[in-house]
Amino acid sequence: MTTERYNPKDVEPRWRQAWDQQELYRTRNDDPRPKYYVLEMFPYPSGRVHMGHVRNYTMGDVVARYKRARGFNVLHPMGWDAFGLPAENAARDNKVNPRDWTYANIASMKGQLKSMGLSLDWSREIATCDASYYRHQQAMFLDFWKAGLVERKSAKVNWDPVDMTVLANEQVIDGKGWRSGAEVEQRDLTQWFFKITHYAEELLQSLDGLDRWPDKVKLMQRNWIGRSEGMLVRFELDQSTAPEGVTEIECFSTRIDTLFGATFMAISPDHPLAGRVAGQQPALARFIEQCRLTGTSESAIETAEKLGYDTGLRVRHVLDPERTLPVYVANFVLMGYGTGALYGCPAHDQRDLDFARKYALPVIPVVLPPGRDAADFTVSDEAYGDDGTMINSGFLDGLANDAAWEAVAVRLETSSLEGKPQGTRKVNFRLRDWLISRQRYWGCPIPVIHCDDCGAVPVPRQSLPVELPSDVSFDKPGNPLDHHPTWKHCHCPQCGKPARRETDTMDTFVDSSWYFARFTDPANEASPTTLSAVDGASGWLPVHQYIGGVEHAILHLLYSRFFARAMKATGHLNTVEEPFEGLFTQGMVVHETYRDASGAFVLPSDVRIDVTGANRRAVHLETGAPIEIGPIEKMSKSKKNVVDPDEIIASYGADTARWFVLSDSPPDRDVIWTEDGVQGASRFVQRLWRLINEIAVLAGPPLAMPALFDEASLALRRVTHKSLQSVETDLERLAFNRCVAHVYTLANQISKSIDAMSTDQPEADMRFALREAGQILVQMVAPMMPHLGEECWQAMGNSGMVASAAWPQTDAALLVDDTLTLPVQVNGKKRADVTVPADADNATIEASVRGLDTVIRALEGRAIRKIIIVPRRIVNVVG
């Protein structure tokens, strides 16, 4: 029998067309079946799909197809995160319009995604740069503003000097802009903020309920939110040293137990008091100026030497009024955290200790480590930050430091300074409000008009959307909207006087913070969401399975969690606060790097690898010049270690690419792209095609289940159903690499069964078992390789499509064997196997084990002390 080679070039487009014609992946909101929403993070339309996309979207597609087969009404949409700076850069460099550039990229990427055979509902496609999307975002901005969740304020902000725009704290990585890589500077600017800190506590607490999120991501968010419990402590200024009218300094501290060890106070150069004193002390003014000069970039601040300036001011110690502490202005004190002032306790804080040593300030140990003697405990150059017993601390002496904490808290709460408590408990967060203003053109305009008389005025609802002008110039650096000759000029909606439009646009992370909600009813023109469809009893949210890169662990995922709460508060969601019930962060696609003699990177497609024994050598495909094989790294254009999905799909087909990215590596780890691996995947495609055709011939047409099965056919059925169950378990766990292994196992077993047959005209029981195995094999494969699945399904003689077939049922009776072969250990080392009936009781098993020669030999004459039988697992003889 000969079967024609499977040709994906013919087969794949044919089935994609068939799916489209039947509108198989079009999802209806009113479908009564249970809903399942699977979503992959939508792409930025850079113009080309890369292998990371292929891996991401394949995983989501496997889940979507599997859940569909299991009877769910599946929502699996796709859209475009289409605003952002690359469009402006392209416009500047190539004299194209950002809109044209973006939509052209969307068109070509859409074609590429379609060629992957993804089961997406394209009727719900959205692009965030489309006014039909961003008009709703503008409306929600105004709703949030009205609800008190938006604020315009002046603050020190992160300025990216290359992109010429401000950045949110989350977008500053190692002191550099997340996109440009430029050193970020600090500037004072008036900007728009979303008050994410309003939900700080809730965003933190709710992480506990996200049990289908990776712990790692939850931890990163916890750290980012950075909750700490402490006290605000008010220190009275010694009036003989203080400027007129300033009577106290308030500090935030989490270690009030160490208060008796305080030997100085430090305030930020940006602290109002520092400014006041600098007015009288030119030297201080110079010092503050110096701090600002060295400290405009984030990384400079981090590496800067700790510097302080003694202002001459003194504060009274709150628990020991006899003592006063010097007040320094210090460059390491951040105005944005706590109150911008702190007291230093050098013995128990490393940074304070460094500072104290530098400026010869006293170091008083107040927490004695367990097992140490107070008489000889000193702190030299290493601060002691752990628990212990209080010493040198007046009324606290002898207490454990946590008890001392509480005692100090009570004392400060009940003692007063100028009629108010000296201290109040305070929970402080590291999280700052989300700065959303961007001085860029290609983003969602902030719908606000500035009037000299009325201030910042919302654009009236009926005037939305505030659309971007299309005639912009990128000749000058800075914000093209601001340079536009007419766009910003308008009239105040309140008083009618000439006024100016806000020329800042929104951070593109705003766009991606609610797109998942928009997908539930993207055609709604009246409002951002449709309450009957978005969540609640008849709605889609939360997303049941969200899949994307771990690089969004904080930014996008935290912003989206904020947005869900803000949308609920403003009536755009019914009940949902957590938008993503299940989160999966997939690994990257990595590849070897290649360099020629000059050190320049070379594309893998220009390299030939020669293997001789264990040696691999690379040469340039055209020139034959030797190529150096470098480390395996994330695919990137700069290192040229990229493989173009288009080329892979063109030469091997989409299914091979899909199969490969699912194979081998666990999906949360990086997968190494290799030519050998792709060929292996491609070989399996052909092998499966041959195997299914062979099965179809041997099994013949469908027949009723025979009453009896012989040993061989029963064994095949058992393997089939066990494989099916394993695949089910592992698909639920998104363990695609294991699913691939189960598919291989079943295919291998079917081949073995066929080889073992003595005839090519098997009996009815074997024909039934073969047909069943073939059908189930195809259905197991179909979510991962959908085109091949259809072709095989047809070859098996089925009339419908496998994409709309119900998932097969496992037969529980076939999942357990009649007999069990248990490994037998003697003192923990395996010595034998014993085969017993599956329902054998422990006495029977013990008896057969006692009689085994190998067991007796291994015991070397010792008596059996006991026999441990783990049901269906193992027997251990202890002697």
Place this chain on the structure above:
RNA sequence: GCGGGCGUGGCGAAACGGUAGACGCAGCGGACUCAAAAUCCGCCGUAGCAAUACGUGUCGGUUCGAGUCCGACCGCCCGCACCA
């Protein structure tokens, strides 16, 4: 510095505390072929002819039994970082 994760064949990896290395890649041997490709069969942790012994980064512990749990150390990766 703080927090988290991970160390298993030549490689990617499997393994509810229960037979370590499933499955794949590479490699080796064979069949088919004039030959090659494709395909099929077999081998494939180390040592040993074998029985067997030893093997999951290192050292120790818990257990009838440890890759898995606990402690210490070594190495790699990731996140945060002057956060009071």
